[in-house]
Amino acid sequence: MARQLELWEDTEGGEETAPAAPDQAPGSSSPIEREHGKDAPGADMADPAAVESLRKEICRLSGMHVHLKVTNNSHSMMRVVHEPGGQNARLSLHWIFVDAPQAVVRAVAAWVKSPRTLRKNSLVKCYMRENAGRIPASGHRRVTIRTKGAHYDLAELYDEVNAAEFDGAVNAQITWGVMQPVGSGRSGHFRLGSYTDAKKLIRIHPVLDNEEVPAFVVRSIVFHEMLHAFLGIEKEDGKRRKVHHAAFKQREEQYRDHKAAEAWINNAQNMRLLAKIRKFRGLWMPSFHRFR
Numbered sequence: 001m002a003r004q005l006e007l008w009e010d011t012e013g014g015e016e017t018a019p020a021a022p023d024q025a026p027g028s029s030s031p032i033e034r035e036h037g038k039d040a041p042g043a044d045m046a047d048p049a050a051v052e053s054l055r056k057e058i059c060r061l062s063g064m065h066v067h068l069k070v071t072n073n074s075h076s077m078m079r080v081v082h083e084p085g086g087q088n089a090r091l092s093l094h095w096i097f098v099d100a101p102q103a104v105v106r107a108v109a110a111w112v113k114s115p116r117t118l119r120k121n122s123l124v125k126c127y128m129r130e131n132a133g134r135i136p137a138s139g140h141r142r143v144t145i146r147t148k149g150a151h152y153d154l155a156e157l158y159d160e161v162n163a164a165e166f167d168g169a170v171n172a173q174i175t176w177g178v179m180q181p182v183g184s185g186r187s188g189h190f191r192l193g194s195y196t197d198a199k200k201l202i203r204i205h206p207v208l209d210n211e212e213v214p215a216f217v218v219r220s221i222v223f224h225e226m227l228h229a230f231l232g233i234e235k236e237d238g239k240r241r242k243v244h245h246a247a248f249k250q251r252e253e254q255y256r257d258h259k260a261a262e263a264w265i266n267n268a269q270n271m272r273l274l275a276k277i278r279k280f281r282g283l284w285m286p287s288f289h290r291f292r
Contacts, residue, residue, distance in 0.1 A: 046070050046098050054098055054105065061109030064088065070095050074135050077128055080112050096131045130243050133197050133233045143201060145175045149209035157215075157222045158202075165223060165255070172229040174202040174222070176209060192265070193221040195228040202226065207278050220261030227252060 055068040069092045077094040089112055097108065107123045147155035158174045172195070192205050202225040208218050231248050252258055264270055 046095050050098050054093075054100075057105055058091065058109045058112060061106055062089075062113040064112060066091050066112060068093065070098060078108070078111070078124070080115055082115075094128075094135075096128070096134055100127060133243070136198060143175065143199065145173055147174060147176070149176055149206065151209050151211050151213075152215065152218050154204055154222065157219050158226070161219060161223050161226055166226065166230055170226045170229050172200040172202055172226065174204065174225075176206045177203040178206070193225045195225040197228070197233065200229065202229070207274050210277050212273060212277075214264060216257040217261045217264050220255065220257040223255055223257070224252060 051068065051070055055066055058068070059066050064086075065088045067088070067090045069090070071092050071094055073092070073094060076092070077096075079092040081090040083089065091112055093108070097104070100108070104124060104127045111124070147153060147158075154174045154176060162168050162170050177194075192208060194203050195201070196203075202222070204218070204221060204225070208221065227248060228243065231245075231251070233243055233245075
């Protein structure tokens with residue numbers, strides 16, 4: 001039986017999403033496929049020579065024969081299926097990997113060879129997060145803006161931070177994210193905050209809307225996402241995008257609540273508190289990504 005594993009990220013930011021259904025067996029003997037259609041502009045535009053070069057490099061580094069499909073699937077960005085015998089693999093990669101640095105390609109090849117190791121590989125995950133801005137936002141997804149929570153009003157916090165830290169210059173929407181119900185295929189990972197540049201939208205995870213979460217923690221996360229909107233994304237080598245660049249980190253360290261919020265978030269007891277809040281509401285026990 002073929003063995004399949006995948007890695008996926010929610011590039012929309014604040015909500016968990018289920019991975020796509022597994023690939024069907026390829027209908028072509030070609031080692032390269034592209035996902036076409038109006039919803040796949042990146043995959044459609046990928047340079048065939050660059051895709052073939054990437055495939056050959058993954059074959060060389062993994063020691064396997066790899067059938068590569070370039071996709072526009074931002075929910076399931078990497079998927080590999082090992083064929084019986086262990087020497088052949090069908091690999092699906094999001095198009096942002098076509099121009100990935102060599103270190104990332106090596107990490108992908110290592111995952112193709114030993115899929116379970118990638119869960120501990122922060123390099124690939126970091127690359128996906130830093131290149132999320134290259135992925136167009138889905139136009140069919142409706143966003144409901146909800147700022148008033150049970151304990152915190154995000155609109156009030158946003159206005160406070162905007163006036164005190166940015167002289168009112170940030171122009172973005174803010175909302176509490178969605179608490180997804182428990183169900184098969186749901187991720188146990190979520191972010192406490194996110195910013196989607198294409199929509200100028202900040203999402204804050206609703207697990208923070210609790211009286212046991214200090215206001216300075218929520219305010220600090222709001223500031224972090226507003227800072228993304230204020231500074232934007234820098235490019236490295238004219239191509240790669242970097243979200244948490246040097247100017248971003250320097251400005252964040254100057255923020256009044258930064259150190260206190262970092263200490264609270266890095267406290268294991270507080271993380272267990274958030275897990276308890278989420279579990280009480282009938283959800284998966286989480287592991288945490290602080291920000292995007």
